[in-house]
Each structure stands twice: as C-alpha cells, then as structure tokens.
Amino acid sequence: MSWILKLQERMWGIAPWDAAKISDEWFRAHFEYAADVVHHWMEGALDLKTARLLNFGCGDGITDLSLVLRHGATSIHGIDIRQEYAKLPRIAKEQLGMARIPSALTFETIQPGSALAGKRPQFDGIMSWSTFEHVQRDQLLPILKDLHACLRPGGVFFLQIEPLFYSPFGSHLRRYDDVPWHHLLADEDALWDIIQKHEGPIDAAEVDFGFADFGVDGYKKFVFKEYLALNRLTADELVEITAQAGFHVVRQERRHVDMPIPSELQGRYPDELLLNNEIFLLLGK
Ligand SMILES: C[S@@+](CC[C@H](N)C(=O)[O-])C[C@H]1O[C@@H](n2cnc3c(N)ncnc32)[C@H](O)[C@@H]1O
Known part of the structure; x- marks a missing residue:
C-alpha cells in the first residue's frame, strides 16, 4: 500500500487539504494543539524535515498527520496496540478533504510490551502523547528500555502525560463525572x-x-x-523509570491546577501529587 501512496505522491504531490473543513473538536485538539506542542518541544533538538520519528501509542494518528502537513515532518512510524489509525484515511477525508494520507506516515499494531528494537534502523526521535499512564506498570521499564534501544545516540524522546492520576480529573472520567478528585x-x-x-x-x-x-x-x-x-504513575516515578531505562532529562515541565484540595484528601496525599496534572518530558540518549 505504501508504495502506491509514494507513487501517487511523486506524480501529484501531497493531496490538497483544507483546515477550514475541520468540524470535530477531538480532531482539532490533536491536529492543532497536540501537534503544536510536540513540534514546539522537539524542533530545537531535531530537524523534523529530515528526522525519522516513532510515535509510541499513536492512537488514530491525527497528531502525526498534522506534524507532516503543518510542521514538515517527512517520516513518522506510529505504533499502537489498537488499530484506531486505520480510520485515519476516512477521518482525513472528512475533516480536511484529503483524498489520501501522506506516504510519510506508516503504522503498525503491536502486542502490549512486544519489543521493537532491532527491527528497523534507529529513530532520530520518539514521541508519546497521553499514553504512558495506560501502559501496564510491570511493562513500563521493559518498554522504556526497548524505546531507548530504538533511539539513535543523540536522539530525543518527547513524552507527555495529562491528566496524571492523582490530579483532580486523573481518572480520565471527566466526560461523565465533573467532581474533582x-x-x-x-x-x-x-x-x-x-x-x-x-x-x-x-x-x-x-x-x-x-x-x-x-x-x-x-x-x-x-x-x-x-x-x-490506569497505572497511577506519578511524575516523579516516571522520571525515575526513564532514568533506569537509560534516558537523561533534557528538559521538563510540570503543570499544576489551581484548585482547593478537599478536606478529606488533605494530608492523605502530598499536595504536589494532587495538584500536578501534567508532565512534559524531553529525554535524551
Ligand atoms: C489516550 S490514547 C492516546 C492516543 C494518542 N496518542 C492521542 O493523543 O490521541 C492512549 C493510547 O495508548 C495506546 N497504548 C496503551 N498501552 C500501550 C502499549 N503497551 N503499547 C503501545 N500503545 C499502547 C492505546 O491503545 C491508545 O491508543
């Protein structure tokens, strides 16, 4: 399939697209916000136009599509244990009027925790958005070690988690239950x-x-x-496990909510844990 896309692209270029057609808010949040954040964090460390990128837990691939269309990425391999990315051609047609998705995008389904290293040349960059809180706890270290082996020396890994488990909506259930914590x-x-x-x-x-x-x-x-x-990972635990896997922190940002902690929770958990809802990590090898 991908060689057909490559051939079509060589003949006609990347299919035209129009962001004015976007009507879905999930699509918009990934196509605009998530992709812009990934780009912002990675651009100083990598040239997206030449880098080979891996997206661990790519979901439907909307962020990857945007990195290609809006930020000039030319090679992104998305992997996931589900196959939501199979919907991307239809979604791109509906939301952007695109006839075919760019050949820069490839996708793969894996079994949870199955090793990726050694199967292809090392990547220049890895990204992961809202995924590591879903990885089974006993698979965290093996997976991070495997991703470390997938990255070339000098490459970077951008990892984001939001919401962190102990934050007000860390259950990921807010769409049904708006009561904080x-x-x-x-x-x-x-x-x-x-x-x-x-x-x-x-x-x-x-x-x-x-x-x-x-x-x-x-x-x-x-x-x-x-x-x-959910694995209930905290920001400190995440940083610690990435270090055990061999990464070093290039840059990190932890975001906090400004909300009163209910009296029942005060003293039960550290305030820092309850208020820290997001972590951005740029890791190096
Ligand atoms: C909340 S979704 C985020 C998807 C995508 N990054 C996004 O922003 O829309 C979490 C994703 O992680 C994937 N995932 C969970 N455990 C995984 C694992 N062990 N290996 C690869 N992907 C995993 C899920 O299938 C899901 O697509």
Whole structure:
C-alpha cells in the first residue's frame, strides 16, 4: 500500500487539504494543539524535515498527520496496540478533504510490551502523547528500555502525560463525572453508577473516533475499563523509570491546577501529587 501512496505522491504531490473543513473538536485538539506542542518541544533538538520519528501509542494518528502537513515532518512510524489509525484515511477525508494520507506516515499494531528494537534502523526521535499512564506498570521499564534501544545516540524522546492520576480529573472520567478528585474519594461502584446514569452529550473534545464503534453504553464500559487499568504513575516515578531505562532529562515541565484540595484528601496525599496534572518530558540518549 505504501508504495502506491509514494507513487501517487511523486506524480501529484501531497493531496490538497483544507483546515477550514475541520468540524470535530477531538480532531482539532490533536491536529492543532497536540501537534503544536510536540513540534514546539522537539524542533530545537531535531530537524523534523529530515528526522525519522516513532510515535509510541499513536492512537488514530491525527497528531502525526498534522506534524507532516503543518510542521514538515517527512517520516513518522506510529505504533499502537489498537488499530484506531486505520480510520485515519476516512477521518482525513472528512475533516480536511484529503483524498489520501501522506506516504510519510506508516503504522503498525503491536502486542502490549512486544519489543521493537532491532527491527528497523534507529529513530532520530520518539514521541508519546497521553499514553504512558495506560501502559501496564510491570511493562513500563521493559518498554522504556526497548524505546531507548530504538533511539539513535543523540536522539530525543518527547513524552507527555495529562491528566496524571492523582490530579483532580486523573481518572480520565471527566466526560461523565465533573467532581474533582472523585476517584480518590468514592469507590468504584459509586463511580460506575455515576457513569451508567449519565445522560446527554459529552464534551466533544473528549469524544474520540472510537465512540461510534462502541455506542453510548459500550463507550461508557470502555472508558471505565480504561480507568481501572490506569497505572497511577506519578511524575516523579516516571522520571525515575526513564532514568533506569537509560534516558537523561533534557528538559521538563510540570503543570499544576489551581484548585482547593478537599478536606478529606488533605494530608492523605502530598499536595504536589494532587495538584500536578501534567508532565512534559524531553529525554535524551
Ligand atoms: C489516550 S490514547 C492516546 C492516543 C494518542 N496518542 C492521542 O493523543 O490521541 C492512549 C493510547 O495508548 C495506546 N497504548 C496503551 N498501552 C500501550 C502499549 N503497551 N503499547 C503501545 N500503545 C499502547 C492505546 O491503545 C491508545 O491508543
């Protein structure tokens, strides 16, 4: 398939696209915000126009598409344990009017934790957006060691997590439950009850393209299962594990919410843990 895309691109160039057609808020959040942040963090360390990039946990690939179209990336290999990226040609047609996705993008489905190193030349850069909080805890170190082996010496790895588990909406359930820190205050049955009883629309920026596959009730089950599987990683733990895997921190930023901590949680967890909702890490090898 990719050689056909390459040939078409050689003949006609990258298919025309028009950002004015964007109507989906999830698409917009990834095509604009996420891609701009990735670009901002990586551009000083890499030339995106020549770099070979790996996106670990690429999801539907919208961010990768934007990095190519808006930031000049020429090679991004997206990997994921699901196949949401298979929807990208349809999504790009709907949201941008693109007839075909750029040949700079390739995708691969893997089994959770399966090794990637040694299968292809080392990458110049790796990125991962809102993925590492979903990786099974016992697979974190092996996966990070494998990604370290996938990166060329001098390459960089940009990693973002939001929301971190102990922050107000760290459950990833906000689309159904707007009570801050509810997952640290209520038990699982109470949370599931709230989700089950939820009616009406959910924030469009939080509805991914998988929603249509699941339907309203199926999506509730999926989102709750994802919540139960979160690894509860803290920013400090993440930095520590990346160091164990051989990376060094080039730059990091931790963002915090400005919200009053409920009295029931005060003293139960450090304030820093409860207020830190996002981490951006630029790691070097
Ligand atoms: C919240 S989604 C984020 C997807 C994408 N980065 C985005 O911003 O839309 C988390 C992604 O991580 C993937 N994922 C979870 N565990 C993984 C693993 N062990 N290896 C690769 N991908 C994984 C999931 O399938 C999912 O696509």
